Amino acid sequence: MTALQHVKLGTYYVVHLPEADDFDFWRERARALVQCDVPPDRIAWVEPGGSGDLFAHGERRMPVPPVDAKPVRANRRFIALAKNAILHSDPQRFAQLYLLLWKLQSNPRIMEDKADPDVRRVEELDKNVRRDSHKMHAFVRFRLVESEDEEIGEHYVAWFEPDHHILRANAGFFMRRFSNMRWSILTPRGSLHWDTETMSEGPPAERSDAPGGDPMEDLWRKYYASIFNPARLKIGAMLKEMPKKYWKNMPEASLIPELVAGAQEREAKMVEKGTLEFEERPDTLEAIDKAIHACRKCPIGALDNHAVMGEGPQDAALMIVGEQPGDQEDQAGRPFVGPAGQLLDAHLEMVGIDRRAAYVTNAVKHFKYVQRGKRRLHQNPGAKEIDTCRWWIESERAIVKPKLVLAMGASAARGLLGKTVSISKVRGSPIPLEDGSELWVTAHPSYLLRLEGPAREEQARLFDVDLAAVRERLEELA
16 A cells, blocks of 8 residues: 555554754655645654654554655745744644645745744744744853863853753854853753863753852953943843843843842933033023034044034924934034935925924934945934933023924933933823923934835824824914
């Protein structure tokens, strides 16, 4: 009886994989099963330590593809995703990959279909594995283990708890990065050992098998505390990138609660320090213009650029604040004359705001860039640079005395508030300022320029909604 005849009779195949992360073995078996026209629901994929389907019956030996079997279709995108997805801890990953491979035979373009649930599931498996590998690269901490054997020399050991079967796949990364160091990585799923020449594998380990701290950790903790920037602290983002499950293996983690608790106080001191570096506040826009051209209080002012002063009526009811001048603004000496400015003009006109009646300026007065050949590539200003330049935007506000200030982008909002806020959380409603005016926050037009398709259309719609609300509020305040 041939393999194909077995399939027609309802044979159920059980494939036992030798390793949980053996892609080559899975690919070889999957190719043979596809060529024998075995549907996904007639196969049970069993990894080491697993068990087959209790209802499996019939012939279980691997079928032999016929001589005239068609080649199996599997494009590069599928192969790339499958190599990563197979490292996932989900026991259904082998079946999921085979199902997608099966569908590829009748629909070669299925990998382009983002709505297909099987494609999306494999993409999710791939994403989770890549994230786990990233965490391993970032959070493995080696500790020195003392040895009385002089021939062995220094030996470093690290403990890590991966969510997926990523240990062997990431061996090369650590072998290349720490090639001249004897080390071991212990995990509950297995262990790796490198002696500067040969890589070997070992059995699973327990946390107690790894050492505790070493003298170098005190030095590392001091360094971490010194570079901790409270102005850039976003607790939600930090926990997402550095989940607490990894903290127990990281010496610097013991400092985090205290550093977070004191972050607001330290940030306030940084802002205060930036404002106290200046002398008497200028009392005219002309004086501000002259002063910012001479300002070298932050590294941006030391670049080969020109300060760009705000422009517009001195008694404008509306002040529009952007992030910083761009390349074209730096050359022209005027704010918002480049692509972002042109887009802003179009949206202002659409909602009925006359730019000529507004005072337009930037939170940072100089263009921050990095030179690439003949091109100057835009760089975002840092928190300290924004806080230092806050002196100038406050001086402009004190003179113009606008009833409403529109901050476009997070940098502009920080320049007005002295702290970083989420645009999505504060847009669309007024924020009272200490002088009695109102602050409204929206996205920067350059953000719209970086988007395409539906995403750009949606953000442009939200931008128009924000501008329309500003126009209505200006009419109420008039």
